[in-house]
Amino acid sequence: MHTRGPLLRIRYAFHHSRLLQLGVLTGFWFLGQAAAEALRLPVPGGVVGMAAVLALLLSGRMSVFSVRRGAQTLLAEMLLFFVPAVMALLDHSEFIGVLGLKLLVVILTGTLCVMASTALTVDLCARWTSRHVAR
Amino acid sequence: MSLVNLGFDSPIVLALFWPAATIGFYLCARKIYARWRRWYLSPLAVTPALLLALAILLGARYVDYMRGAHWIMLALGPATVAFAIPIYEKRETIRRNWRVLLLGVLIGSSTAMVSAWAMASVLGLSGDLRLSLLPRSMSTPFAMEVSGDIGGAPDLTAIFVMVTGIFGAALGELMLTLLPLRSSLARGALLGMGAHGAGAAKAREIGQEEGSIAGLVMVLAGLLNVLAAPILAYGLKGGF
Incomplete structure (x- = not known):
């Protein structure tokens, strides 16, 4: 917890930057997509990414504060991401x-x-x- | 006079116009909902209504819209990953109650399929539509997967999923006032099972615990149905 120098600075950045955290979550989704495709899983990439994040959090390898803000933003604006699917009604x-x-x-x-x-x-x-x- | 003369057909305008309109309408809709909290003013209803009106006015098709705005839908992927955080934060509640939640998801999923099948048959809908209606209670990526597996049309299922979400979030709020539910567990499960992501968003408005339970139930329902889909497909094709 009390490492000094660049590591501490990186940790600070991750705990305070919403944008970095959004990037991390997107990265996990991307990895999840790749894993689901490579292993031919019948599960969406987002769920594989979620399982990975959950495993890292539960094993203590990742601090919840390095993704919490990003997650809150995504979940708060989730309704926006559903809108394009409704537009299929045009067809x-x-x-x-x-x-x-x-x-x-x-x-x-x-x-x-x-x-x-x-x-x-x-x-x-x-x-x-x-x-x-x-x- | 018309927008076409203003260069509306140029690729740059097309790439920017629909995402900008989507986000702009969404922000307006959110303001409206913050001011007047009526179920029919939910951003999930108002934003598409405004966009559909605009698209019909401009004669745009779905492909025109999606060419610029498809990345907005892709954000559902990272949003699914984000559900790991509320689930982690409520892990104690979940650890204590996972059996109950799993049973709720089993009962809910069966009810979803049986009720869709029965109602579609009663109203005389075609076999294609009936199959596409079966997975409508799951969140979109799962539902499209299951729909393809059981011989439905995934793009139709995506529409039914959205309609379920829009009305489900509103219906869920009404149901919560009518049913004598004591636990936040049941309130979260109701919204997550009945209206997937839209329900989970509504559940987050009601409470932290409801929100994380709804998110978990949504994911559980999707996983369970994807696993059961091959068996279901076998049964639907007359295997049983």
Whole structure:
């Protein structure tokens, strides 16, 4: 923790620069992409990168402060990154009308069912374990 | 008079125009949402609505838009990596409750597929659309992977995933007021399972713990479904 000189300066830079941290996270995504491709994993590169960062954090090889600010920025602006996918609607004018309404009904009712079943399962299990398992 | 005469077709303008419009509209939408917190004013609904209106006005197609703005979507990769941090910071909660969360994800994923299949059949949607609807509760990269595996159309699935996210984030907020959920665990799982990344963003508005649980549930759901996809594909092709 108390190394002096250039190492300390590098550490300081990493802990304080949002831009550097965004670069680090992007680098992990890039490596994840490459690894997923090379090993033919059916998992997106971002998830491989996430697993790598998590492993480094849990093993104590990486300080959470060297990626925390960058991560907060990315997560806070995540909705922006979803926008381009919606633009695919430009190529699907057939969805304007009855077909679109039907699809919307499928998605809305399905999502309601998913949310209710997931939340009730987790809540009931959490209540059950907190009652039966002493912590 | 028209924009074409102003050099709108030049590659530099095209490369800069759509990303600038996307980010500009997004910043406006975020300001609007900060001022009036209504579900239909979510940046995920307002930004695409404005952009779609502009694109239709200018006669732009999806490829024209994506030529300049595709890198905005690529940022979802680093954003996925970023979920490692909230998961790490809430590792104690997760370590204590991983069984419960896994069960929730299993039940949620099954419900997603069964409900999509049943509703699509009832409404008489074509087989292609029905298959593309099955993986819509996952985050985009997973959903497109699964969609391809089971014989759906990945680009259609991407649209359904987005619609799920936009309405799911809003529906989720409503559900939270209706369901008597005691734990932050259940609130996070509801949003992460029901509305993937958009739900996780909403969960972060509600609380730190909800946000990290939603992120974890989203990733878990994606992983589980990608692993189950080959079995599912076998079943859908009449193997069972």
